[in-house]
Amino acid sequence: MRPPHPLTSWLERIVEPTAGEYAAIARLSAEVRSLPADQPLRRLGEEAGSAFLVLEGILCASKPAEGDKHQIVAFFVPGDLPDLEALHLGRSGQDIAAITACRLAVLGHAELRALCAAEPRIAALLWRATLVAASVSREWVVNTGHRSAVAALAHLFCELSTRLEAIGLARGGACDLPLTQTHLSRATGLSLVHVNRSLQELRRRGLLSLGNGRLAIHDWAGLAALGGFEAGYLHLPRPRWMAA
Amino acid sequence: MRPPHPLTSWLERIVEPTAGEYAAIARLSAEVRSLPADQPLRRLGEEAGSAFLVLEGILCASKPAEGDKHQIVAFFVPGDLPDLEALHLGRSGQDIAAITACRLAVLGHAELRALCAAEPRIAALLWRATLVAASVSREWVVNTGHRSAVAALAHLFCELSTRLEAIGLARGGACDLPLTQTHLSRATGLSLVHVNRSLQELRRRGLLSLGNGRLAIHDWAGLAALGGFEAGYLHLPRPRWMAA
């Protein structure tokens, strides 16, 4: 008896799967791929034949910008499906790379398409997952476009903490978050130096502490207010402790 | 004999529809809604029961930012499906408003879901449309995050011109583009004053002219180079004149 396919628990986190859905997923091949930290997974424009489900680790998607800079446009945490878009666009629209060492379930496009045709509810939920990613991306436009440095960072930490909380990898605003200040600068569009100073500002205000790959939010309400964070765009069931 | 449903020509622009697909679309109710300029269509958080296909006009999606500012996160032109995401997310994630007077085909969510279940290829193409919108949104993160004022504007004009070209509303970089400088400032995150000065800079360099609701790109290669524009992220068939 094999362990269930990783997509099973992904599905169970959202709905109560039917027997048919269980069976259809069980029919998928269950390749798991390991990726060391800092390794590229996909390159912009590359033709892709498979998608991934993150089991462990953190990845990011980035696009080249002016000079040799790269703007990070998304982070992926366990339960996310990086590059699922290539399923219908054929090629990857960004560079995707591991930040920490990762374990990924490989989902072949052909199998995925067959699954979607056979199980329309799964298709709708995968579609939905891409829509949530798009919603996050629009929020990032606001973040990089209109918010000050401290606000942008505050917002980013609120988002990541909330997403990690939703999958049980954060509790009460504390989580492992092995991002360097360079990652943060590439995600916000700020200079490395200014990220450093803005982080000091956030610490000095007693809003959070960040270091050694660990984030602890000490004043959730204050941080969310500063960053203008409204969790709705993540389309997650809102956990109790965050209410009001 | 009724005219064909507007979604028919949307589909025909991408694939050769089957008889079954024609029939399934013909079964949709064909309500068309008119919307005067500057009228809101959807508000953030509003529960939505229908999606739209733009037949005429330009709309934009925006999200509230610091103070009473609103960051524009997307423009919609004919052939686009604003707020299609609400089909699977239930509520609208942004404010959507007409910029010019618009005509929209109304697509009820229930009918749309039935259509997707019956015609998986149409479902995949609608999914694809949302993925392209997401890809554009990620490019906007780069635009607002890393590009200078002139570069961000140059990139925006390249994008809009390319999209309008693809639906036959632009030729050789010239198109009607009834955006005010205020719209441009809200889309790029720049101040109105600075947009004005950056536009003068673009005109002075002989790259484009913009005024009276009309955009003319005089030096496509120069403008694209300045803005770092690579049309790939739009996932359109690339027109000949743009090559090399």
Next chain:
DNA sequence: CGACAAATTGAGCCGGATCAAACTGAGTGG
């Protein structure tokens, strides 16, 4: 101990924000 990645600090500068005002053109009503 040396090497290297990451974090931190300091100084000077600039792109773009802000504030304030004037200008243009298209209505619109007397």
Next chain:
DNA sequence: CCACTCAGTTTGATCCGGCTCAATTTGTCG
């Protein structure tokens, strides 16, 4: 036909948040 209004554009002056360049410190690992 003119005065008025109002949205949109333009200009000028000033200020500051964030960038750049350059160095130093800290922590980790071999």
